[in-house]
Amino acid sequence: EAGVAQSPRYKIIEKRQSVAFWCNPISGHATLYWYQQILGQGPKLLIQFQNNGVVDDSQLPKDRFSAERLKGVDSTLKIQPAKLEDSAVYLCASSFLAGGRDTQYFGPGTRLTVL
Amino acid sequence: KQEVTQIPAALSVPEGENLVLNCSFTDSAIYNLQWFRQDPGKGLTSLLLIQSSQREQTSGRLNASLDKSSGRSTLYIAASQPGDSATYLCAVGAGTALIFGKGTTLSVSS
Numbered sequence: 166e167a168g169v170a171q172s173p174r175y176k177i178i179e180k181r182q183s184v185a186f187w188c189n190p191i192s193g194h195a196t197l198y199w200y201q202q203i204l205g206q207g208p209k210l211l212i213q214f215q216n217n218g219v220v221d222d223s224q225l226p227k228d229r230f231s232a233e234r235l236k237g238v239d240s241t242l243k244i245q246p247a248k249l250e251d252s253a254v255y256l257c258a259s260s261f262l263a264g265g266r267d268t269q270y271f272g273p274g275t276r277l278t279v280l
Numbered sequence: 281k282q283e284v285t286q287i288p289a290a291l292s293v294p295e296g297e298n299l300v301l302n303c304s305f306t307d308s309a310i311y312n313l314q315w316f317r318q319d320p321g322k323g324l325t326s327l328l329l330i331q332s333s334q335r336e337q338t339s340g341r342l343n344a345s346l347d348k349s350s351g352r353s354t355l356y357i358a359a360s361q362p363g364d365s366a367t368y369l370c371a372v373g374a375g376t377a378l379i380f381g382k383g384t385t386l387s388v389s390s
Contacts, residue, residue: 263376268314273323276321
């Protein structure tokens with residue numbers, strides 16, 4: 166079966182610019198996650214969707230980050246405006262069940278560098 | 281607040297050695313614990329998932345144990361190979377999501 170797809174793989178922008186990341190989860194997976202992984206750290210959950218509804222966005226910096234999941238399939242994560250500390254790898258994952266209760270399958274990630 | 285700690289942060293071993301990676305967590309109210317592998321520049325690959333009611337899971341040369349009452353898990357890798365070189369991440373399922381440790385970077389030399 167096809168895995169989780171993400172694009173772009175790499176992005177370099179200047180601070181105060183905007184950027185968007187795209188994720189296509191595994192077919193049939195109701196739950197989609199966006200994680201932020203800063204160098205040397207473990208992934209940190211930004212937002213979790215079940216179908217097209219938000220389950221948890223408590224750690225999403227809502228003043229600059231936004232995410233949507235149209236029709237319960239693909240998802241887009243946007244940062245506007247970007248700050249230097251947003252430099253990280255942004256990982257998308259999907260699972261059949263919600264809330265981390267079963268295996269999560271991760272995409273290759275998007276490495277963002279903010280100059 | 282749940283915190284996950286992994287020790288050691290880095291480990292170097294010669295090929296063929298058996299090794300143990302450690303993970304500890306502060307709150308025993310978890311519903312599962314998962315071990316992932318991360319290769320440089322790539323996403324995470326799930327290795328083993330242990331439900332809170334289980335004590336261990338095995339897959340090939342990997343064995344993971346869970347002691348929920350003491351807040352500890354170990355990942356045992358038998359007969360290590362250079363291809364095992366990667367960062368290994370432990371994550372606990374609690375609340376609505378997974379909470380990750382910082383990982384142990386393993387290097388296996390031939």
